[in-house]
Every structure is written in structure tokens, then in C-alpha cells.
Amino acid sequence: MFEQENSIQLRKIPILALGFASVTLSWSLFNLAVPVILEDDYNISLFLVGFIMTWDNIIAFFIQPAIGSYSDRTVTRIGRRMPFIIPGITFGSISFFLLSYSKERVLIYFLANIVIFNLFMALYRSPSVSLLPDLVKSKDRTIGNGIVNLMGGVTAGLSFAIGGKFLADDETRSAFAFVSIGMIICLLFLVFFIKEPKYDKIALQQDKQYSVFKQLKAEFNRIIKSEDRSLYFMLLAILTWFMAWNAIEAFYSIYVSKTFLPDIDSEEAAGEAGGVLFIFPVVFVVFTIVGGLLGGKLGRIKTMKIGLLFMLVGLIMAYFVEIDTFFGADMGWKTSFRIIFVIAAIGWGLVNVNSIVVVWELSPDNGIATGVYYAFASLAAVLGPTIAGFLMGIEIKALFPFSIIFIVISFFMLFRVTTGEAGQKSEMLGQAIGELVD
Template identity: 30%
Template sequence: MSTRLNYGKTFLLGFGFFGVSVIWGVYNAFVPIFLANKFHVSAGVIGFFMTLDNIAALFIQPPVGAWSDRVRTPLGRRIPFILIGAPISAVAFGLIPVAAVLPFFVACTSTLLLSAALWRTPVVALMPDITPSAFRSQANGIINFMGGVGTIIALQTGGILFDMSPNFPFWLGSALVILAALVVYLFIEEPKEYETKPDENRSSVSGFFGFVREKFLTSMIGLVAVAAAVALLSMTFPGLRTVGNQFGLPPYFVLSLILLAAWFVYLYVFYMAREVIFEQEKSGLRILLAIFFWFIGFSAVETFFTLYAEKHLGLTAGTGATLLSVLPLFFVLFAIPSGFIAGKIGRRMTISIGLVIIIVMMVLLYITPAEALLTGIAPLPLVGIPVVEGGARMLTLAGVLLIFGGIGWAFININSLPMIVDLTGAEKIGTYTGLYYLFSTLSAIVGPISNGIAIELTNNNYNIIMAIAPLFFAIALVMMLGVRRGEATA
């Protein structure tokens, strides 16, 4: 491995993350609009639906990361996953807006989320594969710069295209994903040799099936406990047996599924993260918990922002997406600088500063009246929004707050993955990248569901998410204060 950062190769590798970001930028911005306006589902159901991609990622991405550590092919150990997953993702993604009935819509989104989960961890694990530890924050800044460009295209161009036709942003995303995968395949050459522990590949049990085998007895105890709990609740509250929801399912059945899923997720997370959990020094566990909590806050806001813009600020969905685009824009602008800042003051300190910025930004969004948030401050082409119908695009107070949010998010997000992969050696980079996505996707499941429920409990007050999210960022800040490892090494 080279002892310096190869900027050209790192920028080219960033095209892989570019493709991932385009897909999820469009998906998170506009799929809730389809669900609310086209299929007429409630905020709680939307919140659950928007976690399905994360549920798939939770069980696919960590084992795929560990699997890719052990794969050896003429193309390398990461590239084959990209060449299989990206084209399938592109086709499924392009079909989402043309789905006229909910079952076909669900089929398209399910195919997308399964195929996308297959290649995300390998493409991200390529960065530490080809980058020395001392330069991983800087390299991650470059890669996230490319990812941020993808998100801006998804929101800015996608917002304009969506107002023209709901199909256009999805079709643009499909084309860009194919282009991104081709760039990575043609220009990124994986290292030929990897350090491997002598007996690890022969004896290691990883992934979901390893978890089932190792935790079989505990799993069976959990099944009995879940059945007993549901039976007791059904006897105590007869309504659980007789009242159906909008899908015709009795509540006891839904409750059973939720409790069962929660139990298996708990065991699965415990199994996959057992090495970090049982370490004597808890920096790894603290970092993973911090990632979990800050992604709860961020994913909840990201999921509901276009509806927040519609219901609370009184904007159209397209204009709401355009307003949000200033956050990824300034994430992009500060992605590379945040890596270099971490090189000077340390990754933990940089992340902590970012958490404070995000907390202040969200609190101000919550306490400031909607009319004041839409106050025009200065003309701003492209990412500004018209504050009056037919007026010029303006930078608003909400836009200013989102600008600071983008800066804070860059400080956080650029330096978290390098901290995780620097907890281990080259032989387990994919595994630890999978742990990063295990905790971030688990939080992305909890965040939208809990915030969707909070919105319904507050009579569809979408502003409530700006009050809840800062609490999770504050918990993440407390976790980071105890971290002692994960900084760059020579």
C-alpha cells in the first residue's frame, strides 16, 4: 500500500458512493410523497415503510462485508459485489415511479433495497483497502464529497425534475448508478494481497446463519417468551384479538411480529458485534453507540423533511427538497476540509464539534416560527427557494440553519468510518465496515418509526421531529467523550 494519498484514485472510487447517494437521496425525498399522496397511507405506515431498506441492510450488509473479506476472484474481493448489485438496483429504481398499484410498488422497492444492500459495504470498504490509516479521514472526505454531489443532484435536480414528472428523478438516478459502477470497475484496481489470520477463514462463523447456530438455545427461549407475552397481553386486553388495522391484521399478530423481530435483532446485533462488546477497552463500543444515536436523529429528519416542508412550512414537495439541498451542498463543501481538520485536531474532537453544531441547528428550527424560517435573506440561485409565488430564489433563515447543519454533519460523518476501520487490521476491514452499517442501519430503522409515531401522537405535528432529534445527538456526544482509540496511525 502506498504511504501517501492517491487523490486521483480516491476521487474515482468516490463514484461508487456517488451512485449510492443518488439512489437514496431520491428515494428518501420522494418515496414518502408517493406513499402519502398516491397510495394514501398514514405517517406511521410511511415511517415503517421507509425503514424496510434499512431492515434488509441490517441483515445483509454486515455479513456481506465479512464475506467480501474472504472472497478472492480475478476482479478482486469487492468489485464482484458492485458489478452484480448495481445493475439490479438501477432497473428496480427506475420502475418505482411507474408502479400504479401498491404491490408492484413494494416489489420494486424490495428488489432495490435487497440489491443495494449487496454492494454498499464492499464499495465503502474499498477506501480503507487502498488508503493508509493516516490519510483515511482525508480520503473519506473526498469520497463523501462525491456522495454529497450525488445527493445534491438527487435533491436539487431531482426536485426540479419531480415537478416536471415524478418519473424523471428516478430515471436519472438509474442512469447515474450504472455510470458510477462502470467508473469503479474500469479505474479502481484492488490490492492483490491481503493479510489473513491463519485459521480465521476456516473456523470463523459469521453472518445470520452463524448467529442462528451459535444462539439456537437462546433463540428458542426468546420465542417462548414472546409467545407467552403475546398470550398474556391478549388475555388482558381482548381488543388485541378482535380489532384489525387498515391491512386487516389483528393487533396481536402485529405485536407478535414486532416482539419477535426485536428479539432476533437484539441477538443478531449482539452476535455480530461480540468482538467489540467484549473488548476490555470500550472505545469501539462507544463509537458504535454514538453512531447509532446520531443516525437515529439524522435519519428521522431526513425521512420526513419533505413532509415537514409541506405540512409545517407550507411548501411544495419539490421546493422542500430544494430547500433541504443546501444541507448536502455544505456537507460537500466541508467534506474534504473536515478530513484535514481531523488530521490536525483529531477525529474525536472534530466529531464532537459537529454534534454541537447539529444540536443547536435543530433546536433553532424547532423554536423558530415557520413564517420566520421562510424569511428571505439574500438572492441565491439554484439552491434558493421562492418565498413568494413566481419570485426570485432566495436564501431563507431555514436555509441558513441547514447550511450549518451540513457543516456539522460533515464533521461527524467524514471521520466516523475511519475511526471504526482503524480499530482493526486489513484482514477485517470489510467486517468492521459492516459493523458501521449494522449500527447505522439499525438506527435508521428506529428513527423513522419512532418519529412517525411521535408525529401521529402530536396530531400530525411534523415540527416535533426537530425537538426529538437533538436529544439523540446529545446522547451521541456523551458517548464520544469516553472514546480513546480510533485516531489515525502512522
């Protein structure tokens, strides 16, 4: 079996995780700096800033499933994922650094650079995540995914701390250079310390007779027509809980500004809101590890249900926060939201670390499974903020009820997911694509 012969030791997973870590390293600073540049340097409305910031999700929605599928069938001396990871990180880091230069030119140059950066990031994200199921045994994947999330949290923290300090000191180019160099360092560790296994060239070449789009069509047909509806409902759960959480990420600072701090500058209010969020990634990273362990003990699906309940409790509490009181207690909104984000981070960690592992377990190909997972996550990242933004234009306090509703929907979707635990991957799944294509 592939897993037995080619699996790597758990101690090497932090190195394997550097592909994903380079993604969080760059996107953290991108999301911190680019909206400010668009608004301050180019005087673009916040509505258009928000639209531009969804380009990465739109591009990923159309590209990542195809890249994931194609990488499954790539045969080279350096493996099937590295041909995408190496150019993706290399040119992604270059285009990221060039953002600090193109911002000094006319808007079209800056926007073009954003598109180029988004394309290179979409090129390698799915293959880099697929390294985990390729090289880690099924029983260790939940813990492995927890380590991947841990590494992502570490690099995101470095990006905010060091890159943010450069930005605060008005050293924009140094901030972008720091991240670009960090991405290249991640790539070097991957290239020198992670070796992909040899694959059956004949089998992979036979798969190549089908185009990427036929493979994708076959996968979606398989999901829809399968007697086991677990993957179908798992993807709907992923869609709905990401819609809920992406809305919070997009509009939390605006909610704080308009609800609690309407009399101060909106950027200062956003800074106040961001300071409260500091606790979230710390707790989230810890509970991705806990979630991996619980997924192995209690089961992945049960662990995700527990996580969604934590998130639901946190979001319901958030709706009742007032500027100086919390459920009648003398407690300011900052302290209240710190407590709420601890609860939400616990839940999000339990959910996040187990979800993609279930998708891997229910799919015949890890690459296309990763691509489909991120397609649904990307679709949610576009739909969630868009719908929530429309509702908040009518009533600012619609944010948390919107997210509560979609968390509840995702919770009930999980009750329809009956397979996906370690070792439940059917041997027949690999034949399903060929049957559907025929």
C-alpha cells in the same frame, strides 16, 4: 505492509468513490419519487408510506454486516469487493429502472420491485465503502472519506436537479433511466480504473472455516469484551446521533407543514420546506472536506465533538423559530431555517466524515467494520423516525427536543472513545476474532 504496497494515489479516490456515489445517485431520486407514487398512485396512508420507506434500512440492518464480513474473506481474480459491487450495481440499476414500469401495475408488483432494489443495494454498499480503507493509507483515510462524501453530494445534486426536472415534466421513465444509466457509468469507471490488490489466499481461506455468522458473533463479542471500550462507545454515539438526524430528515417537512403552513396543501408545504433545504448539501459537502483536514490536524474525535456542538446549537435554535420571528427579530421561518441548516450542515459534515474512519481504525477487518457501522446507522434510521413519530403524534413540537436529547447523549459517548486516531490500530486486533471463536 498492505497499505504501503497497495495504496492508491489521492487523485484516484474520486473514481474509487463512484461506488458510494452510485448509491446516493439512486437513493436521492428514490426518496423523491417513490413516496409520491405510493401516495398518489396507490392511495396509501402516509403512515404506511413511511413504513415502506424504512424497508431499505431493515434489510440493510440484517444483510450489510454479513456481506461486509463475507467480502473480507472472498478470493477471486477480480478482488474481494468487486464480486459484490458488479452484480449489485448492475441489477440494482435494472430494478431501479423497472420501478417506473411496475408502478403502472397492481401494488404488489411495485412493492416487490422495491424489495428487489433494496436487496441489490444492500449487496454492494458495504463492499463499495470498504474499497477506501482497502486501498488508502491510514493517514489519508479521513481526507479520502471527505472526497467520497463530496462525490456522493455531487451525484445527489445531479439526481435532484436532472431527475427532479424530468419528474416535474411528467417524464417519470426518463428520470429513472437517467439514474440507472448513471449507475452503470459509475460501475464502468470502477471496473476499468480501480484494481484491487492481490490477497494472501491461504490466510483468507483459513478465515473461511468460520461462517459469516460466527465472524459477526465474534466481532460483537470482541467489542463487548475488549478492555478498550472505544469502539463500543463509538457505535453507541453513531446510533444516537443518527437517531437524532434521521428523525429530522423524516419529519422536517411535516413539521413545517403543520407548524408554519397549516392553511395550504401539504404537498405545496413540503415543496416550500424542501426549497429551504437546498443549502444543506452544499455546505455539508464542503465541510466533509474541511472535516477531513481538521481530523488530520486536531484529531478525529475532537473534530467530531466540535461538529456535534454545531448541530446542538442549530437544533436548539430550530425549536425557537416562529412563523415571522426568530428570537424576537423580524425574520421569517424560511430565512431562520436557512441559517440553522447552514450551522447544522457544518456540524454534520465534521461528524460524518470522521466517524466511519474511527470504526475502521478500531476494527481488525475493514469489511466487517463497515458492515457493523451501517448496521448501527440502519438501526438508528428505523428507531429514530419511529420514536419521534410517536412523540410528534402527541405534540408536533417534540421533534427538535427529541433530536437535541440524542445529540447530547452522543456527545457524552464520544468522551469514552479514547483511541481511533490515525496509526492507533492495534496489531493484536487481528487475533481477537480467532481467540473469541475458539
